[in-house]
Amino acid sequence: MAKFQGSIVMLVAHFLLLLGLSASLVNAIPVASSTSDLDVSVSKRAGSGYWVGDIKRQGTVPFAKSADYKIFRNVKDFGAKGDGSTDDTVAINEAISSGGRCGKGCDSSTITPALVYFPPGTYVVSKPIIQYYYTQIVGDAVDLPVIKAAASFTGMAVIDSDPYEDDGASWYTNQNNFFRAIRNLVIDLRGMPSSAGAGIHWQVGQATSLQNIRFEMIKGGGSANKQQGIFMDNGSGGFMSDLTFNGGNYGMFLGNQQFTTRNLVFNGCQTAIFMNWNWAWTFKSLSINDCQVGLNMSNSPSNQTVGSVMMLDSKFKNTPTGIVTAWTQKSIPVGGGTLVLDNVDFSGSQVAVAGHTGNTILAGGTVVESWVQGNTHSPSTGVQKRALSAETTSNDNNDVSNNKGPEASHIDGPVTAANNSAETVTIVQTVVETVTACPNNPSVGTLAPRPVGSSSASSIPFFPSDAGSGDRIGPITSLPGPAASGVPGIVNGLLSLLTGVAGGSGAVPLPTGLPPIASPVSDLPSPEPTESSPADEPLEPESTAGISGASQAMSIPEYSSNPVATNQASPTVPVPDASQPTATPSSSNVVISQGTNSGSCKQDKAQVLTAARTQGNMKVSAKPSDLLVGGAVFERSKPLYESVPASSFVSVKSAGAKGDGVTDDTAALQKILDSATSDQIVYFDHGAYVITSTLNVPKNIKMTGEIWPMIMAHGPNFQDEQNPIPAVQIGQKGDVGSVEMSDLIITTKGAAPGAILMEWNVAAASQGSTGMWDVHIRIGGAAGTGLQSDTCPKTPQAQTTPKPECIAAFMLLHITEKASAYIENAWMWTADHELDLPDFSQINVYTGRGVLVESQGPVWLWGTASEHHQLYNYQVTNAANVFMGLIQTETPYYQSNPTSLVPFTPQKSWNDPDFSNCTTASCKKSWGLRVVNTSDLFIYGAGLYSFFENYAQSCLNTEDCQENMVEIDCSKVHIYGLNTKAAVNMVTSSSGQGLVQQQPNRSNFCSTIGLFEQTD
DSSP: OOOOOOOHHHHHHHHHEEEEEEEEHHHOOOOOOOOTOOOOOSOOOOOOOOOHHHHHHOOOOSSSOOOTOOOEGGGGGGGGOEEEEEEEEHHHHHHHHHTTOOOOOOOOOOSSOOEEEEOOSEEEESEEEEEEEEEEEEEEESSSSEEEETTOOOSSEEESSOOTTTTSSBOOOOGGOEEEEEEEEEEEEEOOTTTTTTTEEOOOOOEEEEEEEEEOOOOOGGOOOOEEEEEEESBOOOOOEEEOOOOOSSSEEEEEEEEEEEEEEEEEEEEEEEEEEEEEEEEEEEEESSSSSEOOSSSSSOOBOOOOEEEEEEEEESSSSSEEEETTTTTTTTTTTTTEEEEEEEESSSSEEEEEOEEEEEEEEEEEEEHHHHHEEEEEEHHHHHHHOTTOOOOOGGGGGGGOOOGGOOOOSOOTTTOOOOEEEEEEEEEEEEEEEESTTTSOSOOOOOOOOSSSOOOOOOOOOOOOOOOOOOOOOOEOOOOOOOOOHHHHHHHHHSSOOTTOOOOESSSSOOOOOOOOGSOOOOOOOTTTTSSSSSOOOOTTTTBBSOSSOOOOOOOOOOSSSSOOOOOOOOOTTSSSSSOOOOOOOBOOOOOOOSSSSEEEEEEEEEEEEEEOOOOOOOOOOOGGGEEEOOOOOOEEEEOOOOOGGEETTTTTTTEEEEEHHHHHHHHHHHHOTTTTTTEOOSSSEEEEEEEESSSSSEEESOOOOOOEOOOOOOOOOOSEEEEEEEEEEEEEEOOOEEEEEEEEEEOOOEEEEEOOOOEEESSSOOEEEEEEEEESSSSTEEEEEEEEBBBBSOOOOOOOOGGEEEEEEETOOOOOOOOOSEEEEEEEEEESSOOOOBBOOOEEEEEEOOOOOOOEEEEEEEEOOSSSSEEESSOOOEEEEEEEOOOTTTTSSSSSTSSOOOOOOTOOOOOOOSSSSSGSSSSSEEEESSSEEEEEEEEEOOOTTTBBBTHHHHHHHHEEEEEEEEOOOOEEEEEEEEEEEEEETTOEEEEEGGGGBSSSSSSSEEEEEEEE
């Protein structure tokens, strides 16, 4: 009989439960419950006057097949009643699907967008509402509409973003399931039996969001209650904020490559969050109240499926067990189960962190300021306590110094009860790292300013390394399994998909921890080696030669390449017992001399870097007060403009812009922006607005769009890469004021190698007053861009000379020296594949640089991604006071054919990397993250991936698609939860020497460390 791994069992059981199948199959007993105390009035409500329902609709899709295509759809116009009794399922689904939209059998489309509006009311549904591709479902933000599942409801979830067929196949490729949003709703499951039901099935990729949603579920009921607010089984996201979960078994059941979630409230859930699998997940501002367990991340204890979790500025109240983990000294994979806690209040929990067997790892009853389990790399020199903002004062009762024990990263030598009253688990390896001496002010440039006419400051040459090599599609792990009997329809198909059942003994990929495969590795061409190709031989195992000074090498469990385990039952939620003993710590010291450093700064200072396998308190890294409010990292939700009447929105089409993808709208748009007053909001009706010179967005302005209208840079002014200019310029240098931007796309029409798609100059007049939300910079792959598969196909079987017509942009986003910015849910994407043409094939489109931050801050980047850029995806240079959580990157699939030196030439005036230290093609690949001459950079969660070598994936077998992923040069940085894929060196110094290698840190799919810290 086949032996199933825990996450598979959990996933299949969830399909059974969500579909409402026989209780005997899932050991669930329905229980009755009273919902009268929370029932919402079902009487028909008049419109609230919310602007989304009242504004004039004149958006068009320039590249659509029909000029009559309707973008805005009010569900009541399609027959929905919203009266609390009529079954509105058919009407709502008709509102979403009408007009030949991208549903089953359509992988993606940007030319069939729909904004589906729910006025106030209670809408009863008996089957799922299917959210088609490129759909925003928006409710009235003043009077939230209720979508209520009928007692007879059948299906996976009330709203389904990626339906499954009976054979287990889904409508969309989950990791490519882009461009979706749901906001301003109440989803009510309380009319269903407690044995089944989910609010939203959210299997999505980037450029997606959930916001301002309340989930109402049955409370209590013990093990018979199987309801959950969000069910997420796969994907590559993503962002959520401002969600409330009342009742249910799980508030959220989660599985995704990476995600950022902020401002979530859980009331009376049995388990607030069950983390089935991930590579990296960042939680901010959780409020967990009256739950049994806050976060359970212990799935598959014998071979963990959770990569890493970061939790910041959160609070547990009347929740006995805060977090359940399966991490131990010997747990595998060695990088799996990484957990970072930062300013988390466990005063309402008896146990803060528990093991999966019920042992207490970290007692509750206090505020944990900085605690890490996982592999850490940090210097032995101390850093200061968290800086408090002006309006707060120190509270000794919440000081981490009152928590027991010394900081784990600074335990040096054998650990005893005397020096470790917190009983932290630490295995230490001390590395002597030669760190270059930086200028007294790290944010001051070290080279001359760039020439007049280009935008920004100084230049530092770059010298990377010569190590070895690089993705989203990973090595396939499989389980054989016998046919399942007695499980009907979709479940039988899912079991077949997950375990190779229904048709034979063949092995198939597991879904947990591994994304679905676009095409088998064997189907990809294997180009002949060229001079720029990396060596064919796999890298030798890492040598321990030269290690001395210790009797025992760093003790790290043997890595298992299989990211899941067999014969594993679902994890047990422990009963808190603070009296149980914690693990006995052990340690060993190893000193490694790294030799000299030949970077961009003077070499006269050495720093001791401690590599440790840690489970305990860390020294608190002081965050600049500019980044904080009330002692927590600042956050600000996307404006919904609930109190602004429709008359205050200025339509750009009404004011003269065409948005037809052909007309030059530069002058019309500039006139509109210049004349807008502070009480108005500039509204971009859906369309494609061509600009042929810089569009200057003045300070003190608000802009929003109708489901991502495009601003398209085009023409001769954007052709000179030696003298690039902004396409959209946010303020002038030196401006101080406010900016709000939301729901827009910035792109190019054809090649624009001299275009900086967005230059952000304005500084905030008050904290967070300059921001953008759900604004994406998308280059190529879409209709109307001229950068599609028919023009820019991939060419892996030939030595590639980039086509001039496919050299698309100089840079996507530049945050300049005096600017400050709050950016949330922004995807800076150079398309790797076609979105609209029927082949959906991979493409070669070239952009020079992704995101460049040169600001003195404050800068907040929440839930951002930057992918497929030639020289780097993120670079932070001469900057200070920058916060990132979470960031995600992918190396261009075409590299190293050509390498990162082609087609854009590195420019010293832009502080570009020149890869001069590289001796192999796999070294000449785009940096995921490069940090130069910067202070106070805080990153909480980073997923930096390299999946291909010239579109082939054989490099995944040896995990060496790329040599280096992160470079730190002369900077003060704190990176929590660093996850890299197929990069031999996770972190390198400016001399090109590997500071952190991937091999000792292998996780379920990536390589993962809990902390990399450099303080000088």
